[in-house]
Amino acid sequence: MKIIKSDLHAIAALPSQYPKDDLPEIAFAGRSNVGKSSFINAMINRVNLARTSSKPGKTRTINFYIINESFRFVDLPGYGYAQVSMSEREKWAKFIETYLTTRKNLKEVILVVDMRHEPTNLDKMMYEWIKSFGFRGLVIATKADKISKANWQKHTKIIRQKLEIKDMDLVIPFSSEKKINVDKVWKVLEPVLDKTKDQ
Ligand code: GTP
Numbered sequence: 001m002k003i004i005k006s007d008l009h010a011i012a013a014l015p016s017q018y019p020k021d022d023l024p025e026i027a028f029a030g031r032s033n034v035g036k037s038s039f040i041n042a043m044i045n046r047v048n049l050a051r052t053s054s055k056p057g058k059t060r061t062i063n064f065y066i067i068n069e070s071f072r073f074v075d076l077p078g079y080g081y082a083q084v085s086m087s088e089r090e091k092w093a094k095f096i097e098t099y100l101t102t103r104k105n106l107k108e109v110i111l112v113v114d115m116r117h118e119p120t121n122l123d124k125m126m127y128e129w130i131k132s133f134g135f136r137g138l139v140i141a142t143k144a145d146k147i148s149k150a151n152w153q154k155h156t157k158i159i160r161q162k163l164e165i166k167d168m169d170l171v172i173p174f175s176s177e178k179k180i181n182v183d184k185v186w187k188v189l190e191p192v193l194d195k196t197k198d199q
């Protein structure tokens with residue numbers, strides 16, 4: 001994918017704040033601090049368009065990034081972050097749930113996990129939910145630069161086992177830091193976007 005243009009399009013909590021056109025969207029869900037915002041920056045070759053932080057709980061709203069004026073990446077608040085109040089966490093969960101269950105533009109939801117760790121029960125719930133809605137169930141296993149390549153397979157196997165994934169191609173090791181597998185992920189996402197163009 002040749003990225004000609006990328007911009008922050010909208011920041012939303014409520015549906016009335018979502019962009020009103022019908023451009024296709026791909027959303028990224030995952031635990032806080034796994035690297036969702038960094039992943040978006042790496043894919044569109046921007047340093048800090050999506051704001052990142054070493055402290056969990058950075059993204060607290062639904063952030064829409066418009067790419068090449070033709071589709072959007074949607075950065076969702078991370079879940080599973082214990083350091084915020086229950087009421088705040090419930091609020092974010094509601095934002096995410098409303099977006100995921102009502103958004104017509106949504107073409108794919110991708111789970112982002114930290115490759116070093118076994119997915120949590122919350123990840124598993126999110127993954128099952130993604131599958132139940134008929135999405136493909138692609139998993140980005142990021143921070144791959146923190147593991148030697150010889151151990152990648154061991155880690156992706158742990159991820160596949162916890163999430164009960166049979167198809168090895170569904171879990172893609174990725175590094176935002178070292179830009180590993182940017183092209184490979186675009187190859188998987190391009191058909192999703194092309195399909196919507198033909199409809
Ligand atoms: P929330 O917004 O809190 O949900 O977090 P997030 O999932 O958006 O994570 P973010 O992209 O802010 O990254 C969290 C931390 O992990 C930052 O310090 C990043 O620099 C670091 N990080 C993200 N991706 C990678 C990666 O591929 N490799 C390495 N080494 N560090 C990474």
Ligand code: MG
Nearest residue numbers: 036037058059
């Ligand atoms: Mg973030």
